[in-house]
Amino acid sequence: MSDQNDPMAEIRASFFIECEELLEALQDGLQEMEEAEDGSEDPETINVVFRAVHSIKGGAGAFGLEALVRFAHRYETVLDEVRNGVLHPDSDAMKLFFLAADHLSDLVRACRDETPLPEETSEELLTRLDALLGDEGGAEEVAPEDFQPMGLSLGLDLPDLDAPTANHFTIRFKPEQELFATGNEPLMLLRNLCDLGTSSVRCNLADLPALEDLAPETPYIEWLIELETEAAEPEIRDVFEFVDGLCEIEITGAAPEQGPTEIAPLPEELSKALPEEAEPEAALPETLEPQVAPPPTTAGKSEERESAKDTGEARKGGAAAAKSVVRVDLERIERLVNLVGELVINQAMLSQSLDEAGLSPHSDAMNGLEEFQRLTRDIQDSVMMIRAQPVKSLFQRMSRIVREASAAVDKDVRLITEGEGTEVDKTVIERLSDPLTHMIRNAVDHGLEGAADREKAGKPRAGTVKLTAAHRSGRVIIEVADDGAGINRKRVQEIAVSKGLIPPEIQLSDSEIDNLLFLPGFSTAKTVSNLSGRGVGMDVVKTAIQSLGGRITINSEPNKGTTFSISLPLTLAVLDGMVVNVAGETLVLPLNVVVETLSLGPDDVQMLRPGHYVVRVRGGFVPLYDLGVMLGYRQQRKTEAGAIVLLIVLEDSTRAALVIDGIQDQRQVVIKGLDDSFYRAPGIAAATILGDGQIALILDPADVIAGMGHMRGADLMLSERMIANE
Amino acid sequence: MSMKVLAVDDSRTMRDMIRMALMPAGIEVHLAEDGVHGIEVLDGLSPDAIITDINMPRMDGFGFIDAVRDQEEHRATPILVLTTESAPELKMRAREAGATGWIVKPFDPAKLVKALQMVAG
Amino acid sequence: MSEQGQNNDLELLTFRVADQEYSLDIMSVREIRGWTRTTPMPHAPDYMRGVINLRGTVLPVMDLARRLHLPSQETNDRNVIIVVNLNGTLTGLLVDAVSDIVAITEDDLQLPPDMSTDPQMSVVRSLTVIDDRMIRVLDLRAVVPAASDEVA
Known part of the structure; x- marks a missing residue:
């Protein structure tokens, strides 16, 4: 289990779970693609396939799983070609895609379990994948700067505003119309620029037309920024990264030795062009603050809102993904299953003691018990459903x-x-x-x-x-x-x-x-x-x-x-059983193998040879076994008329009649494993705890019969058939 | 600062990462699983910025940005595209759709926060 | 997990089996229960007494006397089941009665004389003398066979 307090470990664990889902989607998608070889497949299928690999790559990158990123990236590159209709995979290519998917899943698991990575297979498959791409860009590598492993350091890496400045830049910035269409905001850019150091900003309204000619969507303003900063030119360029191509930008000058307060004069023609109305110097960001700050909200209110929205998201998310899913630690479910098992036993004990108290079946207590039994069963079914998986x-x-x-x-x-x-x-x-x-x-x-x-x-x-x-x-x-x-x-x-x-x-x-x-x-x-x-x-x-x-x-x-x-x-935890008595012991047989209970008549039993008996059942013969003898509880004895016999039919149609001493009950029992015991008994599948707290063994009838030894098994088959041919 | 951000990504891991990166910076994070879901969550929410993945089922990032820009009140909302591709043509396509900027995955939390501050204060 | 404390201290649970005194490291003892009827397992070796219900789980119980090839006594109400934990698996050991808990140091332990032919001694890890009584310290791993050993 991952450290509960480490959110990264949790996300990492959740990433690997998500990977399993993605790998499943990948398999499904490839299968669909393969089945619709003539290109009749849903175009969304290849998108699903692509996205699965793509998402694995994305997450892997976040955790610095380079080998996984590398493989996923090149696999994805090939899939992208398929998606774009450039590559039409033949059946060999499809086989390769499957192999690559298998390998991807190996890589994911190796990363998850931190076991050695199968690098050689990676290489071989990548070479084959690249070959599908033909000449162009086969050996394309992941750009190293894109996929640097990184830890999540959550400190803000903002420039230190108090640091001494060294460089002086003059920046001319003229937004174009498209800049506004992308949600970029010149004032934000200016502010970001000013955050780099000490600055003064002027705007040039020379291009501003007369009012009647003014097109409302066209920007006319040009900004001139004088910046004293520690930052170098690339950092200034970074500020304009998103608007590159959406504005005119000119960065000039790097005068290291100039004093921080000294501002280079504006070029003369610009100074002259500045109209009177325009504020010649705007101290940023203070002046701009009111225009850009989001409307203030109280902390409490915003929290409330967030939690309300969270549940909203959960609900909508559920609707969107068709099924809402909660991930639960398996241990908790195991615990619940065990508790329900206890509940079932407890209920059985209670009903036994109420029974012994001789209460009328119409009494409140008995009615209540009936309801209790029904509820217990429902709870049991529901709990079992939690464990069910496709x-x-x-x-x-x-x-x-x-x-x-x-x-x-x-x-x-x-x-x-x-x-x-x-x-x-x-x-x-x-x-x-x-x-x-x-x-x-x-x-x-x-x-x-x-x-x-x-x-x-x-x-x-x-x-x-x-x-x-x-x-x-x-x-x-x-x-x-x-x-x-x-x-x-x-x-x-x-x-x-x-x-x-x-x-x-x-x-x-x-x-x-x-x-x-x-x-x-x-x-x-x-x-x-x-x-x-x-x-x-x-x-x-x-x-x-x-x-x-x-x-x-x-x-x-x-x-x-x-x-x-x-x-x-359907489940390992409960069994519909028949509770029987044999040689003073209580045993449970799976109800589904018992087809009939018989009481032996005087001429029903015949000896095949010493120690081997058959019983006549409606004209046919079935081998007869004394369960007490088979389990070693008692010596062989003559089976008397009137003995109770269970006719069982196994999955392979083997029929057998088992002599028992009495039938107690038919009911659900909770299965308790015997795996931890130092001794595994042949013929015993598990155990259960009865209403009186005693343990009863659950039989595996096929194993009991087969457990008489392999030669005996063949012998039995023979005798059974001889009888059948009689 | 109380910035409000809507993040749309089909990968649970990525959504977790985004939340992890932004919450410590005091940013209110709302999450959606794909474009269609994003539009649903956006309804009634006035985020200061939107982060979106490109490759998503049902409605991809381009479609989502288009749909956001179609809404009058979100015409100027900064949208950052999260992408593993640093390919220029993808950035251009995102921009044509109306994206404000982009973050290349895997992102550094600090960078993501900084980028948000750059476009949305 | 260390079998001894900081100062080589060792606590032994001593008990009687067929009038002989044995002991086990108390660290491996989970609890001591009174005797209850066991459900016998079919075709089990004679030392396998059967299983009992230990708070909802099935506990296999071994007759230690038979395991040590000592004459087995009639079970009575004074008999107890020592529940031991070996590598996370619980097993019950049926003994005549529990005597005492004694603290000794590793130095008090002596290797048993080489009597490899004696089946009883193969499960004895060491010997110690307390109040002039010789007490055998059992090697639990040798006493409780792994389930796989027994698969026929």
């Missing part, structure tokens, strides 16, 4: 991954994204980045065929990777789909056998084979390429997704492609 930033990062990955394996790949506006918990987004990166790389590297193979298969040479996000029944579904060759199941099975992951003789369904990809120790890369094969397999992806309370499934069709679907909870 997946757009994540998707943008992925478009970069696609570019890099496709370049590394020399494939032409097009990324299509859908549902960028889908909102997901911020933490989920952050923690999705790594697994998604890996999946995208996999899709580019393994999923898509090379251009030649694609042509043979009658597909376009360029492969497509589609990244989509959508809300579906209270969860977020994120899909990575490629239009490649599909999973080579024969090969996958061979590898699994060769690695001892499955027995050689086993017959597996397509979906079972596909799921082998998720087994630890599996890697399909024939050669270790630049991208995948880093020892990170899909099992790591699966674990990462599961740790977010999510599921991942595969769907692959030969020659059509492969789709990985990730299903995630």
Whole structure:
């Protein structure tokens, strides 16, 4: 966190946040430009792109981030040519623009984190960017005086009026009409001049016509200023910087040794020309003060006015930018989320004790409780919404991954994204980045065929990777789909056998084979390429997704492609759960996996082989597990008729029946992470605190079932299928 | 001195910087995000000077200056253009639109204050 | 963070585990709680007693006797959980009873004899003698395994 008391540090931090927004706009704009290659794009698009780079440069300059300024400046120069219609980027140029945008984002982050800058890449990209400009001004550098790093020293650097003067100047100044059109004011200029030292001012009204000939907008007056000053001529020129070309200006004389009070006589003809009415000498600035000073306002009033205006600005700003945004420290939100979690637990405890007190459901207390529950839920939803963010930033990062990955394996790949506006918990987004990166790389590297193979298969040479996000029944579904060759199941099975992951003789369904990809120790890369094969397999992806309370499934069709679907909870903080009793312990199952509760009949259970049971569910068979045994809470025992069984269906359509001892409740529970524990239990996703203050573990049913061991997992798949074929 | 300034810039960082530079000098700062917003904020405000960026969405600096100069009461209000370009043609374009002067970004706070004092007292 | 004060002073929290006396640097102790029922974790090593609710967060609790391969006693109301902070992570240590807080200097500490084969001694950082009683000073980092060590 930056020092709260240092406003520069705050602005700096805010600059980097703004940079992220600008980089996002840049990406969007480039994407639009690319999609409308025939020039059908909105002309505003290139302006947005240009402005994004331009604004980054501007801010970077203010903080003396020279490398960033340098790169942004030359990138911007090229974009400016596009904006002016001089340069029409072809698809190679567009690719370069994307690379430059990626690099700009690297530079921004390196500057932000004060890590070493990737200067070599800068050089290479700049050379390529400059090449787009052709002959003219390719290697244009930023004028050094424009971009000097500077700190904010807030002292006023005004000339010291008491300093001894050394130079004497005579300045002739005749405003032209245009000077007035630009809001410049001769009196201000004279005053500024006089501020440089001791002066006397005369005006020459010789050109003033007779009244009937006077054009009201035409200036006729010429000023003559005698100035004793420490300043040198350039400083005097500076005073007239803004009106250069809008007036006649003549500066003469530099007489260092003359006394400060001695004023050189006016040229004779001017003296003669001065009319009687004109005040020959005006002591500035005193005389002019009343004319130029802003109307006096009391301090209090002006403050009032400012604050009123501030809120006005905020409101108008909001309207202008469509959405009004407040930036809040994430820690504060975390705190709020935790407090709301406490509130939910507290409410559960309260309702439990009211329940035990045996109050009538129509009593005031119970009615009040109901209202309390509703409010708690609303607060909870609202708080969760604060943490929700569109997946757009994540998707943008992925478009970069696609570019890099496709370049590394020399494939032409097009990324299509859908549902960028889908909102997901911020933490989920952050923690999705790594697994998604890996999946995208996999899709580019393994999923898509090379251009030649694609042509043979009658597909376009360029492969497509589609990244989509959508809300579906209270969860977020994120899909990575490629239009490649599909999973080579024969090969996958061979590898699994060769690695001892499955027995050689086993017959597996397509979906079972596909799921082998998720087994630890599996890697399909024939050669270790630049991208995948880093020892990170899909099992790591699966674990990462599961740790977010999510599921991942595969769907692959030969020659059509492969789709990985990730299903995630909207938030990490709450869960709709079923609270059950098993072997004296209270456990919570995610409600969305439970499809049915059954009471076992006398002939429902059949033994497949010792220790392996199946249960008949409406004509089909489903493997039966005693949850207490699976969790190591009790020994295997014969499942009696009348036992309560939960039928669950996982995301990958795996079905299982879990024997439990009783159902307590169905309700929302607050998820408490177990990440900090020295022990991570298989099959346990998290924990929650019950109404009585006790902790209940939240199960990950897929992990519980898979947790019986990899071989057992394959075994189970087999038995499940055998039963299904029965 | 109680000078009142309207600053128009689409970059939040720049707006922050301008505010930071001017407030310690006792200047009352009003901010706007682009030309259109600037015109809205200007309504009812009689600033002693206006600072504006050039490259902005919706209405750029040139358009904004034009629109300001179209209003009788702001015909003579000094307008300083904030620009990263020191290119002469940009200054000329700004001037044609009616800008009083220009500040090249990144600006030194003292310079900005001084420039304001030069054009607006 | 320094483990000792300015004058090499060290405060130890001493406690009993299976009738032996152990101690921990008091700087690593966050609080001491009475025994409450733990929620057992499935398939956990025997020294993992489970988790308890520590003011809204889930606190893993380790049975120190089992961790030190000492005979574990029946838990009763006199048992306490010492909540320790190791690199920002809180862990509860179930012990028989807390005895005392003693101030010693670094000089009072002796390196334990090399008994690397003794699993109990691998977590003992040093020994000290107080009132003729030998007290083992535990090395918390060795006692509490990192979560990654345990991932099967």
